[in-house]
Amino acid sequence: MDTDRPKDTLKGLSLTSVAIPLNLREIPRLLTNFWLWDQPDFDPGATDGPQPRLVLCFNNDDAASEEERIRSAFEATETLKRRFSTLDFIYLDLRGERDLYLRENVLPEPKGGYKAGPNNQFFELIERLKDERGAVFQMETDCVPIRSGWLAALSRRVARAEPFWVMGSPYCGEAALPLEFARHINGNAIYAVCDPQFQTFVKSIWRPGLEHFVKTEDPRVAYDIYLEWAFTIALRRHNVEQFRQFQKTYMKFVFTDYVMNISSEADANFFSKTAMPGFIDRHPNTYVLHGAIFAKAVEALRAEGGPPTPARLGVGLSPAPSELPEQPSSVDLGQCIYQPHYSAVRALQEHVDILTKALESAHHNAYVQRKTIDRLLQDMPASSDGDETAHSPNLTVEGRENSTISPKN
Template sequence: MQHTSLFIIRGDSSPDSFDLKRLAGVPTLSIGIAIDRWDVANWRPTYLVCLDDHIVETEIDQIVRLVREDRIAEFFLSGRALELAPELARHTNIRYLEEFVEHRFKTLGKSLGLHFTENLEFQSCRPEIATAETLAVRYGASLEYKVIALLSLSDSVEAFEAIREDFQRNQVLVQIFDTGSDSTLTKAAVFPYQSLSRLLDESLLGAVVVPVTAGEQAQVLDNLWLWSQPAFAPFLGPAPSRRPDLVLVCNNAGAAACEPAVRKFIAETPSLERCFAKIRFVVLDLAGDADLYQRENRGRRTEHGFRAGPNNMFFAAMDAMRTHWGHSLYMETDCVPIRPDWLGQVDRHLRGAEPPWVTGSIYRGADALGPREKRHINGNAIYATADPDFQHFVDSVWRPRLGELVTDRPELPFDCLLEALYELADARRGDADVNWQTLRKVSHKFRYSALIPNITSESGTLHMLADQIQDLLETSPDSCIVHTRALAGFVASLRSSGSTPSMPELLAITREAADGLPPRPPASPKKGPAWSVSRVREGLARRLPPSIKRLVD
């Protein structure tokens, strides 16, 4: 499919600032030459622009080499190149500035035998403020692309404002976006901002992050087995070109002991291995009070609080992912996919909305909650870990404020910090209240979503759980993962049952446990000789309507 967008970059951009491979196969225009960097990446732009006479004089040998190489579709050069290398005249894929800018034609182009052509894209009410960058953008617009994306351009705001005014007046119907959220052009509101990932239609999910303790090693392997089954596959069809990493954050070396088994399982399971770019282990050294996790909100108090272990693992995960691209899906081992293509669904969600910092679920289970928990976004969520502003919020607000509050509120988990700030904030004081000031700035970055319903429950029955998941399957097509410890506990039973793995089978096993039926014999099909008469009778009885069932009982 032909790409309708043109991506304009500076050839002298820092090698560390951008991965040229991201632009493979899409139309690109480079302002200037970075031949060493291009050779390392085995990459060439679609169009090369070099308009500064001094730079042309310095780079003429490289320009001639690139023209002869014949890997660049078209060149837009200063006429000085033709003066220095007359042999360029025989190449029909070279356009010259003097063909588009009248005063340059009169002073140089005419003597070189070039022809001047009136062009709407180059007509300007303020030609005297034109720069090499803005002339390159005008040239790009003349190539009839519908969208132009500016990458790391830092030229005169005034010159780019002139482009905006000229294109509006002359009805040059091209949409220009700046891809730098903190660029000069975005801050001056010259052009609208759009992220490069969205314009390239890239995957935005950079990692799946799983916190692991020593007691969860078996569950990790059961979950990987579940993900390897077609009914629970992370991606259906091809995985995206930029695949997420799978990152396991272990609280200590004891938890990390599962690494060989995890790597072996994934290496031997091609359907799972293709879903992830890398498998990474982050091993912490948590112990004692720093690794504490008390479910009950009582007991010995420490400076770290009752949820110190999960809190510390969360912040370690945020730290580990800050230099990695994209968003991170943070999912504990008691999160279970309920549909195939669940990572694909998460990625599609990220591509379709204003990028939040946190996307997750309000509590949707059956337990009673206090006022501080009732609106909180569960920690099993999607985090904008590559966003410097989000990481600044983690470092300056989330982590230090939680550390302060757990001294008096030891039960406070990391995912309730925002609600705790709402409880403390006094909006009547306006800017004088620091908590309210913070909340006004960041609240819109925290979003509820149906993607990962939090339905974990201590009081609900297994039948209630199965009914709720069935309801999600039937009425909430966007829900693809559920957070519920009870369901996760039956993954091992499904794995050992011999049944064809599917969501209906997992729900059936859950209901059987609710009715007190013994686990299915290992490696036996659901309907086969391993079923006893009494087991079938019990299964039929539990499917009777409640009114009839009471009469039978």
């Protein structure tokens, strides 16, 4: 027997924790989620094996004084408290520039980038959970279940999955993301934190790579879009070494329709275009939606006071829509990145409009102006002979908490 051979920690993987990254200001939303998950139609469900932990990871100990209130709310639930083995708290030590999250591009550029806070919180959470015996689902407070049994279903899916490091959703909303990160996996995903090779990848490649990228390429970049963006740049620049590096690990980043990321500002009208009963029926394998609009829907549902059911999400936010044709946010997985095509003339006009807006906007500093000009030159149609494949890049990007200027999520 080869005792020196490393154990394959990715075989027979189990879900051991659900981790919620948050800060002091998000506690009201957390407590609203506790209320929601305790409702029969949003019940997490009993897992087949050992119950996972529920881990709350705060950016710092400013929230420590609220721990008793949070525990009391959790213990006051009827069903929810029985779905998790324990409620655990992690308090990181992120302050100052290490805890920064800016939605506008102010000058001077922060040393760690505009998303230093969420980036550091993610990497330190992964590090803290390295002793887990299985996988962890990172579930931000703006993730909302749309059917009962969501925890039990996730446990089964993890157990049956092919070996993976990260399993999550691409962007499935209506915005046309920049090509550099259009296929990225959103940060609300399942991570094989128990795997030493994954931990090494995070520590030696992912985190230092992002930190270098933020300093040299774009200070707005968040951890979840970085890998796809860096991979795209490596291809563009014919960086064989970096391409080979990603090539060795890319198959361990897999898509799933368990969670669906619909988190751009362009998706703020989701409930005015989508009838929830039909949406739920069309996506029988989707259990969780990610996006600020869904968190707002839960808050409105609780305030409205009617029966809390998935079909009633969106009540109080907009007029109930009639059943509409399928929207880009509801297309088949793998085709959910909507990128319209234009004629060469239309594309040229779009490029000019983008450049003009960037130069006139008070929110775009010299750095963004230069990047916009670079993009204009790179994406300019080669001819105007009616080529219908020319496309117009859309610089509106999705962002945590509906930021429109942050390449995030």
